[in-house]
Amino acid sequence: MSNVFYQEKFQDRHNGPRAEEAQEMLGYLGLQSLDELIEQTVPRQIRLKKPLALPAAWSEKAYLAKIQRIADKNKVFKSYIGQGYYDVAVPAVIQRNVLENPGWYTQYTPYQAEIAQGRLQALLNFQTAIADLTGLEIANASLLDEATAAAEAMFMLYSARKNKAANVFLVTPNIYPQTLDVLQTRAVPFGVEIRVADLEEENLTEDIFAALIQYPAADGTITDYASFTETAHDKNMTICVIADLMSLALLTPPGEWGADVVVGNSQRFGVPMGFGGPHAAFFATKEAYKRNIPGRIIGVTSDASGNYALRMALQTREQHIRRDKASSNICTAQALLAIMASFYAVYHGPQGIKDIATRINDLTKLLDKALQDLGYDQINETYFDTLRVAVVDHVGALKAEALNNELNFFYHEGIVGISLDETTAFEDIETIVKVFAKIKGKSWNDVDLRNLVDQLESSIPSEAVRTSPYLTHPIFNSYHSESEMLRYIKSLEAKDLSLCHSMIPLGSCTMKLNATTEMLPLTWAHFGGLHPFAPVDQTSGYMQLINELNDWLSEITGFAKMSFQPNSGAQGEYAGLMVIRAYHESRGEGHRNVCLIPASAHGTNPASASMAGLKVVVVKCDAYGNIDVADLRAKAEEHAANLNSLMVTYPSTHGVFEESIIEICEIIHQNGGQVYMDGANMNAQVGLTSPGFIGADVCHLNLHKTFCIPHGGGGPGMGPIGVAAHLVPFLPNHEVIEISGEQGISAVSAAPFGSASILTISYAYIAMMGGEGLTDATKTAILNANYIKARLENHYPVLYAGTNGRCAHEMILDCRAFKSVGIEVGDIAKRLMDYGFHAPTVSFPVAGTLMVEPTESESKAELDRFCDALVAIRSEIAAVEAGEVDQKDNVLKHAPHTAEVVSADEWNRPYTRQTAAYPLPYLKANKFWPSVGRVNDSQGDRTLICSCPSIEEYAEA
Structure with missing residues (x-):
């Protein structure tokens, strides 16, 4: 028979056993076919009646051509939007040997320290860099993004407050809107009041437990907060600072003027914008808070022979031990991105980082001088990288001309914001000046930029100029040539076991193949180079990808719609519970606050429920690991007046398809609650059953499990949620980019679509597998x-x-x-x-x-x-x-x-x-x-x- 129509199937590469091997394995089980095994395993009443309605599978070659066409729809303009996101120059030695290297991106969370010493060292380097730059004593190994890191700081300081009657978190008005949005979301369940007011000493009333400062401010200005901080401390209040990491090479670190916590985003240290992520947030604080700090901390110890060794420290704070008493629900970090940022600091070293920061600041000063020479009013007297230019009557013309030159600025109420970054060159300043000169009816030649270089004056107040050293450890001063850097990266990689070496058989973590073809588009400029707040007409490629992925995942889960904003599984849990909360409130039943959780549940479930302001009631499991239906019914009926939800994992955390799952969902619904399904075990559902078909109302998906986003040594992750039709109006919205309706809850993460760039991986997996392949x-x-x-x-x-x-x-x-x-x-x-x-x-x-x-x-x-x-x-x-x-x-x-x-x-x-x-x-x-x-x-x-x-x-x- 001719092979002229033969096409290799991607699923044959993704699935491990060959056909003959699968038959041998079935024989060992005493079975004739795979369908016979499924008949014995998956309860008939929950099995789908028809195959998944997904597009036919693409070959790898055809897929790469398809995704290239989608990528080309994104317009990668030069971004000067700022607002916490900046273009970067990813060192090629790091891109090729870390981000594009399965020896780094297929590692698991370093719970087994002895075979994770490489990434533990890289994460310790990250902590050291953060502690040095912020001027604080202790840092964790990364959080999800800047906004959620600020929310974690708020919760930590609230829990540790001295005045237990105080419930106000004072927030500067000069803060990024996405951060305020997330703070509002996280404050609600705990009754914390977010008070937006000027950070002045007379505003420090007795009901405030902490204040939040952005440094430099969202508008780019630099202020000395030493006196304000001292006064706050005198009143038993604490200070949290959101800092720009690159600016701290030149600015006095907040730890030196009294900050208790400093958070931010390490994206500027060599991690692409990626339409919002993934990026590693950072969290630094005083040693006094070492047992309160959320997330993971890498610590130094020794091994059995007394040799230097590293491990994840203070693990007793983990959710699977403390459950609803955990300090946070954080499970996934952004480890791979923190590792990239740490290598960026190692490669450039203290002088290299300072040179980059100084060049950014010098170019900003040059642009400031040039714009003033053109007759513009540049508002910021102090700044690191951001200018604000008053345009008022010419905003439309300026925006049009900027777009003609493929430039994106930040526009707000007649002010044009321009934020420079490490990719900005002298030639870029010339282009910007041309645009502004044209609006004034002038020639850009009217400004002699090269002559202005010698006339630049400091834009940083003298009291805010950094004088203390940083990155002094030999690790940051030894690997500045590419040869040395390559060898250092490889020396750490060699200490770590990854999927390159063997299977990683972790229950509930689904360490499957992260295929090369799925990973390739991740580093393409047309996906990595987009700012999350870029004009909508520049992001049509991303929108196509997100909309198609929404349709596919909705079909797979049996739900009406997905939200891609949650950027971890645990954050998906939280988002889902907050959506359920909003649904109950819309029906006048905001008093519903009881969440039933089986004893076998993932530890993040009770932690997330607690964060959502819910009271956790534990449901028993029987001797076979199944939910005790009688106990569930009794507790659902007992709490019927206040029943909010059930959190259930399916198949169960015990690895069993529970026969009674439909009855369980019905019991919850009969008593006024909603069913939240933890999607950690979706790898056993896809194509055979679905949360929507079973009767769940909301479910998060761990895209870094079932849908092939790699674990990256503990992250990145994505935790989108799917919801039934009645919950769609309450899906998360966003302060900057509207993505939901008026009833939508406020944001749960900083970017509208979370860690959007890694959605390309799950998109590839589904596209190349098709419905039959996924099943x-x-x-x-x-x-x-x-x-x-x-x-x-x-x-x-x-x-x-x-x-x-x-x-x-x-x-x-x-x-x-x-x-x-x-x-x-x-x-x-x-x-x-x-x-x-x-x-x-x-x-x-x-x-x-x-x-x-x-x-x-x-x-x-x-x-x-x-x-x-x-x-x-x-x-x-x-x-x-x-x-x-x-x-x-x-x-x-x-x-x-x-x-x-x-x-x-x-x-x-x-x-x-x-x-x-x-x-x-x-x-x-x-x-x-x-x-x-x-x-x-x-x-x-x-x-x-x-x-x-x-x-x-x-x-x-």
């Missing part, structure tokens, strides 16, 4: 999980299963019995590193267990390799159980084993070096060595060091 991927994920279950259940008890003994896309291995001989689940996790694997999810949702999720992208050979490793480890445990080896001195307790330990001159352990390093034959051909031994967690928490220490500091600690 096959779901079936394959379920096959892979059940194959692993069948291979391991005679070695490790599988905690839960469905009616027919099948699991969904993940399962829980029970390791609790091993505690009787001193073996903890953490010992198994560490020993897996010696076999070349990242551990499955440890002790969640059940303490002492491993939750395994293989995803559809892993081949039978890789699944077998992983199973062989766990079977071998079970044999090692059996030796302890039999008393053949000591309970404390054995290969599991000493794991992981580094090359340094195994190759040491002395070896006095009761097992061989071969057993330590090469327990299975495959490791001799392909060995990943952990770069440090088991880290000392308690030491790292007792002595918290969260910036790069000197040798002397580390030794002393």
Whole structure:
């Protein structure tokens, strides 16, 4: 038969098992077909009656041509809009070797520190840079964006306030509108009053717990707030500052004039605008708040041999432990973008950063002088990079001429704002001057720019000029040539396990293939170079992509519409609950404040509910891990008058398709509540069922799980929400770009469409898979999980299963019995590193267990390799159980084993070096060595060091 019409399917590259391998796996399960497995796994009553109505799948080549046509619809004009977003020059060595490198973008969150030392070091560098530039003692490893970082600061300072009667957060009027929008959203559930008023001492009334300053201000001006801060402190009030990171190379850092918290966006440090994200926000504060600070902190400790090691510090603040008492609901950070920003600081060093900042400021001063020579009134007497030019009667003409020259300015009430950035060159100043000269009827030659260069005067007040050093650590002063920088990046990359090395079988995290074709458009200028507030007629490519993705995801979820604004899964949870809140209020039922949450729920669920101002009531689970329907009904009826919602994960967090899910939804609706479905496990639903079909009202999607956006060492993420028709009017709006109706809640993140640039990845995945391919991927994920279950259940008890003994896309291995001989689940996790694997999810949702999720992208050979490793480890445990080896001195307790330990001159352990390093034959051909031994967690928490220490500091600690 001729192959003339043959076209390779992308799904055959995405799904791991070949057809013959899948048949072997089905045979191992005693089945004839994949459909037979699905029949036994997914309850018939929730299965879709028809296939997904999605466009036919595109080939990779055809897709790249299609996405190029879409990209070309975006007009990339020179942006001088500012407002917190700036064009950047991404160093090529960082773009190619970090952003475009799967060795960096496919890593998981560094919970297993021994195989994550590279990204931990890069994140520690980020914290150090932030602490240095802000002048504060401690910084975290990044937040989602500037606006939500400000909201986190507000909540932290509110929780820690001395005057518990105070509930007012005083906010400068000179703040970015998107930040104020998000603050308003986050303040409502806690009864915090946002008071917008001038930051003057007479406005510091007793009901204020903290004040927020923008530095430089939103209009670009620079003010000395030292006296104001001192007065606020005298009144037991705290100060939060939103700072421009690049400006801090020249401006006195807020920490030096008394700020308690400094937040902002690190986007200017080498991360493209990307129509709004992703970008790593930063959060720095005083050491006194180290146990209150939201998000992740990277800390210094030592390993089992006493060597320098890093870990995520203070992990007891995490949501899965503290749940509704957690300090925040943050789960995803923007780790990959923080890593890029940290490498930017390393590559340029303190002098390079200062040179860039000085050039920006000098060009701004030159433009100021030129515009004044043309007869314009430039309003700002002080500034770093932003001018405000009074145009009044000529705004329309000026805007038209600017657009003719492909320039975007910021226009507001007869004032033209111009914000320069590191990409601005002398020639750009000439172009801007030409535009303004033409409006005045003058020639730009009337201004001698080169002569003006020698006439520039300082635009920064003397009291605001930075005198303190920053980035003094050798790391920021050693890698300024590209050769050295490349080697430094690669040296850190080599310390980290990623999907480049092996499967990462994390339950509930869905570490699947992030295909190269999906990733390629991400760094195209026509996606990366757009400002989120660019004129609408310049963004039609993005609008097409977002609208089509909305249609596709609505079809997949069974909902009426999506909102792409939430830029993490946890933020999607929060947004969904706030939409439900607005819906109840619109019906005169704003008193509904009880949220039912199963005991098995993700830890972010109760944390998000708490943030949304809801009272959490826990619903029991039965012995099989299912929601106890009788308990649910009783509590729904008990709280019927105040029932707000149920938060439910489906399939359950225990990895089971619960038979009663439709009844569960009906019970909630009968008692006046709404059903919020956590979309973390959508990888087991797509094409087979859907939240809307099941009966949910709102669901967030982790695009960095089911829809192929890579995890990037802990982020970026996207958490769009889909809603049923009755909730559509309440989807998030935005202060700058209107995207919802009058009833829409205020913004939940800084940019209208969240981290828009990475939507290109999920768009690619759906476009190239098509409806049939997506459905096959779901079936394959379920096959892979059940194959692993069948291979391991005679070695490790599988905690839960469905009616027919099948699991969904993940399962829980029970390791609790091993505690009787001193073996903890953490010992198994560490020993897996010696076999070349990242551990499955440890002790969640059940303490002492491993939750395994293989995803559809892993081949039978890789699944077998992983199973062989766990079977071998079970044999090692059996030796302890039999008393053949000591309970404390054995290969599991000493794991992981580094090359340094195994190759040491002395070896006095009761097992061989071969057993330590090469327990299975495959490791001799392909060995990943952990770069440090088991880290000392308690030491790292007792002595918290969260910036790069000197040798002397580390030794002393």
